[in-house]
Amino acid sequence: MNYKWLLIGCSLALASCHQTSTNTDTAQSLTSGLRLQNMDISIKPGDDFNAYVNGAWIEKTEIPADKSSYGSFTLLHDQAQADVKAIIEEAASGNAVQGSDEQKVGALYASYVDQAGRDKLGLKPIQDALARIDALPNNQALARYFAKVNKIGVDVPLQLGQYTDFKDPNIYMMYTWQGGLGLPDREYYFNEDETSVEVRAAYLDHLKSILSIIGVSDARASAEKVFALEKQLAGEHMKKEKTRDMVALYNRMTLSQLSEAMPNFDWNGYLEEAGIAGIEYLVVPQVDYSKALDKIITDVPLSTWKDYLKWRYVAAHRNYLTSEIYKETFDFYGKTLWGVEQPQTQWRRGVDIVNQHLGEVVGKVYVKKHFPPQAKARMEVLVANLIKAYELSIKDLDWMGEDTRAQALDKLSKFTPKIGYPDKWRDYSNVEMASDTLVANIHSAKLADYQRQIERRNDKVDKSEWAMTPQTVNAYYNPPLNEIVFPAAILQPPFFDLNADDAVNYGGIGAVIGHEIGHGFDDAGSTFDGDGVLRDWWTKTDRAEFKNRTAMLIEQYNGFYLFDDLHVNGEFTLGENIGDLGGLSITLKAYLLSLKGQSAPVMDGFTGIQRVFLGYGQVWANKSREEYLRNLVASDPHSPPQYRVNGIVRNVPEFYQAFNVTESQKLYLSPEQRVKIW
Template sequence: MTDRLIPALLLSTTVLAGLTACGDNSQDNTAKTSDTAPKTEAVVAQMPIGINVAAMTATVKPGDDFYAYANGEWMKTTEIPADRSSTGAFLVAFQETEKHKTSLIAELVKAEHATGSDAARIANFYKAYTDTAAIDAAGMKPAEADLARYETIASKQDLSAVLGQNLRADVDPLNATDFYTENLFGIFVTQGLATPGEVLPYFLQGGLGLPEREYYLSADPKMVEIRTAYRAYIEALLKDAGISDAATRADRIFALEHKIASAHASRADSEDFTKAAAVWSRADFDAKAPGIDWTAFLGAAQLSEQPKFAAYHGAAMTGLSALVASEPLDAWKDWLVFHHINSHADVLPSTIDNTAFAFNGTKLSGTPEQRSRDKRALAALDEYLGDAVGQAYAEQYFPASAKAEVSTMVDNIVLAFGKRVAALDWMDPATKKEALAKVNTMAVGVGYPEKWRNYDAYTVSPTNAYANAINGEKVEYAHQLAKIGKPMDKGEWWMTPQVVNAVNLPVQNALNFPAGILQPPFFDAKADAAYNYGAIGAVIGHEISHSFDNNGAAFDSTGAMRNWWTPADFAQFAKQGEALAKQFDAYAPFPDLHVNGKLTLGENIADVAGLAAAYDAYHASLQGKEAPVIGGFTGDQRFFIGFAQTWATKMRDEALRARVATDGHAPGMYRALTVRNLDAWYTAFDVQPGDKLYLAPEDRVKIW
């Protein structure tokens, strides 16, 4: 399992590719007053309030528990769907998107299409994926040739070549599950940290079936329990696949993975750019990571002519390569067989698929039921034909009026953020100039890319789901390799339009806001500005702010990793970050488990700064007029409640523990408490000393 490097290179809104030439907002950051003028009182009276009053518990004092005040009734009455590990605002938007996709795909499946068209690919993929009778009847036969490759490995050179053949590009690093676990390494293709303007393949540590190294190394009883269950799962999956001597093989696989985990960089080191900017030449692989036959590996990976690489996990590469030399071939062969089956369980017989879900879905995340096959087919389509589905989705479900309105909000929040930077009294003029250059050259994509991915190289069978998965992986790998050595495309999208998420791309100094998140409960074109600025506005501000969090601030306006801070400026920035980390360290969803303020710091900084910028932009949109009172709530109250309700979150205990232990995003119920750091929240809800959430003015974190 490829380690979660990319939340550093792709800074996401939540823990939930195409090509584009996005509009560059640097030419006009002026608020469009014709689109943002306050509505008349008559119009306001007819507008939805935006916030969900029925979700609130008005008897709770906002200053004591603002999350319960905004979401208390929702928490009491909402049930987590049986096929989910959590629920919340993101799931609401996802389910609406899923309904649209269901209708869209149903029409495509029924219609006739020209051979080789994207519509035909979508229909064929869906038919094959949902035909479980055919998948079960085929048994393991579709995978026989791939598994046979592993059995014929007779030397370390053979092993190195197979590992190279299996190399795949990590193209969806924000997904809940990582890409391809059947290799020691993954690659990610974008501008190198130390090579501005030059696109390189990043080498990433991989090879684990559990989410990350701490699952193997931690003495925590919950982790020990999961490890025991994982060892049993390995054996069960091998038995389901008809692999002989499953118990002995499972022991070898588990022991090898423990050694792989020990060689991995820690999460803290993995997210430290200063430790990740190394560029390796071809000769460096032999000198710094002996053990693998790199000529065989890189040749099989179609990278033999590549002169240099971004060694993001250089130290781990050294340790992992040494394991290739030291560990028995039989252990590696068993490991390859297991991970190939594990990675493709959804397109193998139902017994395998169900066993995989029992561990990966239920044991790891607490989800009682597998999602229905038709809904899983939609998710698989997003993975393998995401742009093709996204183009059809955007054309049908994302009107130009919504794109225009959100684009205006983006412009206004970028402008507000720039004003906040310009007004900083602690920042040196030289540092401030660099920061403003970064703000003014941000490329922002709203809704969907300007150019769409070409899938002509992808052959999709209407009867062989396994072959479609394998072919899709290879086509995606070739697509990513084709970018190497070319100028960086600043407008490249790393999300499809139907995704309910948003992303900051620091190496591109760019933002993507897919159509999927530009709908209720994040954005409602019929609601008043207070709600929309508190909801989607805070998301927009969050993504802008990621360019200036503890990770994004390491990049300049060109996307190059460069220190553009004076020591005094960075010390002030770090001081505020430390205070915010301590705030989040105090949140404890379980008596034995606290939120990790350092791990979640980047997201928390973006929340604070983004909410503040969205608040400023909201007030600017009023053009000096007083916000109307709607439903008994002032504009500021609706703004802050709207923000808190977008973080309504209910999680199963297993999923919540996994989130806190491994994820850079704090659980939503704590992100909602970001409001504690804004002075305006105290005024809006009359929060006073003695209230549980009260922070003295000097303790409120103000970043940007």
């Protein structure tokens, strides 16, 4: 189930900032942490700061054939994959006891990389499932079927999953969510620009090929009907910009209310198959979509539904079946949508499968090998300094009233940082793995996870749980738990360098920390209080001023054109842009606090403040294919990397002072045009 709208990621009792700085007495032995070889100093920082910091790297770097985008995150991800591969091979090298963690890791990986064995099996692993679709007796049976395959990750029109209750973050709640599309977002079905028309034509060919492979008769006609059904669903989907409105999404409905909204939908069968018969209520974020779905289920012929459901089932298993299906999938989703020239090597794909389904098993070993204790200790000081800097900033805000300010400070004081790895590791004892049954292995992992959710439904929320593995190069903020989470794999250069002076670390991981804290105060996160409760803690005047300021940021980002026919979606990317702006602004303040009134050393010809900016810019070194950028704008709430640099620094007053930016330079904004929120 897709809950990207809840965990807002970056790319990205603690110590006081007045305690010992992260600088040491041997600061002279530290490097600056700057990647000078990547810079193009012929460019004025005030014209294009991203090119100034990363221009030489951009000029000399070629995007690898198996990548749609390439940069700092990709490099760290590739290294993390190689590190995990070594862990997997070590686990598989011995005579592991059946049922042990080592056996499971080795078996899952072996079942994936054995492509010859999977080709020999052909469609056998899914034949029974396809036969069950053929046996569906009527449209009413679709409800129970949706619930059944939702357990194993099949993307159907009505998804169901568990998350923390927005109104009571100590309990779990079951949420529905709109789904069932084969293209990345609803707009792909309706935009009439040349690229969108070409993508739809290629997608229809892809549907026809997959349906033909699995034996659907008259595959072209069937593909057209499946596409028409998806277009109907897409037309009713809530627009992505609206999915950021957490208040509007929280619609708690009893069974009688559900039945009234969807009178033709077999809710009793759905809930029984889902394992939650007798549940008092569900949260239904997209009520209008759900009502429309009720009629679509009834009106669309059963034969079309069967072809559609076969397609969705194969789509959920396309990486686990034959070479033919994988190639067909890659040709559309890899080449056409993302512009990738060739697939990743099979070992990398196999590592991803292990990370997805046994992530914390290998994560335990990854942490021992690659995350030194001193890194966690230094991160704790950085986090404390960023929180202190946010506190001072909130106290100094000239646009916020005292009532809202008190609530904001209360929320800030209750942030929970998680650094490196979980304190309690996930139990995989219910997962069974064999080296020759990949589809069965995937189902075992997914069903075990689903059952874990059902069994704990009436328990208190487990606040020790992580939504990312330690080997994930990312970070996130979780609104109902008011937590900021930094996996071990992102705590490496250029984000975090134990051997570097503080300035670049504040620009790198400090801005990431500030970004994630900022999510607690963005357009979505700010609707939750310090205890993670969805409630309005703002005065009307302050909320109106907040919206005025964020509207300026939306307008700025709407003006960033990647191509003549494509600009950044300022409304959809607002939360991430608020996070970036707050992250850089507050990490500058935190860096100055860490100096405790002393002057920062000049290193490699740059002052401390300049190095903070340079450290921020260099983490966004990136090159992207056109297809990637088009897909990013259409479906990802993060702005393209170059605007995460240039779009932010131009709003920060210290940037103008540090690099002598004048009115004649391209990034210049007059003081009244600059956005300051936190």
